[in-house]
Amino acid sequence: GAGVSQTPSNKVTEKGKYVELRCDPISGHTALYWYRQSLGQGPEFLIYFQGTGAADDSGLPNDRFFAVRPEGSVSTLKIQRTERGDSAVYLCASSFLAGDNEQFFGPGTRLTVL
Amino acid sequence: AQSVTQLDSHVSVSEGTPVLLRCNYSSSYSPSLFWYVQHPNKGLQLLLKYTSAATLVKGINGFEAEFKKSETSFHLTKPSAHMSDAAEYFCVVSDRNDYKLSFGAGTTVTVRA
Numbered sequence: 001g002a003g004v005s006q007t008p009s010n011k012v013t014e015k016g017k018y019v020e021l022r023c024d025p026i027s028g029h030t031a032l033y034w035y036r037q038s039l040g041q042g043p044e045f046l047i048y049f050q051g052t053g054a055a056d057d058s059g060l061p062n063d064r065f066f067a068v069r070p071e072g073s074v075s076t077l078k079i080q081r082t083e084r085g086d087s088a089v090y091l092c093a094s095s096f097l098a099g100d101n102e103q104f105f106g107p108g109t110r111l112t113v114l
Numbered sequence: 115a116q117s118v119t120q121l122d123s124h125v126s127v128s129e130g131t132p133v134l135l136r137c138n139y140s141s142s143y144s145p146s147l148f149w150y151v152q153h154p155n156k157g158l159q160l161l162l163k164y165t166s167a168a169t170l171v172k173g174i175n176g177f178e179a180e181f182k183k184s185e186t187s188f189h190l191t192k193p194s195a196h197m198s199d200a201a202e203y204f205c206v207v208s209d210r211n212d213y214k215l216s217f218g219a220g221t222t223v224t225v226r227a
Contacts, residue, residue: 004157033213042118042204042217043158056214091158099213101146105158 002026004106006092012112013082021077021109025094032075033103034067035091043091049075050098082113116141116207120218127195128226135190135221137205147188148206148215149179158204164188165210175199200225 005024013019025032031050035043045059049069057067064082069075079086089110093103121136139145149161162173169181179190188205205218 009155031213035215040219042206042219043215044217045214048213059214093158095213099211101148101208101213101215102160102163103213103215104160105150107155107157 004092004094004104006090006106006109008109009107010110010112012114014114015082015084017082017113019079019082019111021079021090021111023075023077023092023106025073025075025092026096026104029094029096029104030072031095031098031100032069033093033095034075034077035093037089037091037108039088046077048099055099079111082111084113087111087113116145116209116216118205118207118216118218120203120205120221122221123219124222124224126224126226129197130194133190133192133195133199133223135203135205135223137188137190137218138186139188139205139207140186141207141209144210146208146210147179147181148208149173149177149188149190150204150206150217152202152204152220154201161190161203195223195225197225197227199223 007022034046037043048056052072064080067077089108091108093105095103117140119138147164150158162171164171164181172178203221
């Protein structure tokens with residue numbers, strides 16, 4: 001079956017612009033996670049969804065970052081007033097069980113803020 | 115709080131020789147430990163996972179890792195490297211019942227023909 005998919009694969013934007021990054025989890029997976037991977041580092045946790053609600057958004061760096069999952073499937077990560085420091089690969093993962101640490105990752109969206 | 119230290123940022127091996135990637139962890143509780151591999155432009159793929167069963171864990175593609183509590187280590191090995199093993203490898207820790215994964219900085223593996 002299909003794995004986790006993310007669109008776009010690459011996004012280039014200018015400082016100050018708004019961007020949306022999309023994640024399609026594996027069908028039937030109840031939980032969804034976003035991570036951010038900066039150059040030369042491992043991924044860092046951003047936010048966890050259980051169903052439609054954000055169960056844990058403690059990893060979001062500031063209030064310019066927001067994520068939604070309105071129907072409990074697809075999720076969108078939204079970044080307002082982008083800054084050059086937001087440039088990174090944004091990874092999405094999903095798991096069958098709620099709050100499971102065995103997570104399946106998508107290929108990521110590479111965001112470049114000029 | 116948990117954390118992971120990958121002791122080598124880059125490992126270079128010849129094809130057909132053993133691979134050793136070193137990882138030390140810190141965890142407040144009984145940890146779950148993972149190794150993931152990331153090929154260029156591909157998603158992170160789970161190689162193997164340790165929970166609380168056997169300390170020697172076998173994974174995909176001939177990789178295995180040994181959990182050593184006394185040394186707080188979870189080193190990844192493969193007896194014979196293949197060209198397709200060239201990739202970035204991440205050691206990951208989480209508390210047993212926690213969903214937050216803490217990643218190491220990664221080890222880049224290159225394989226020489």
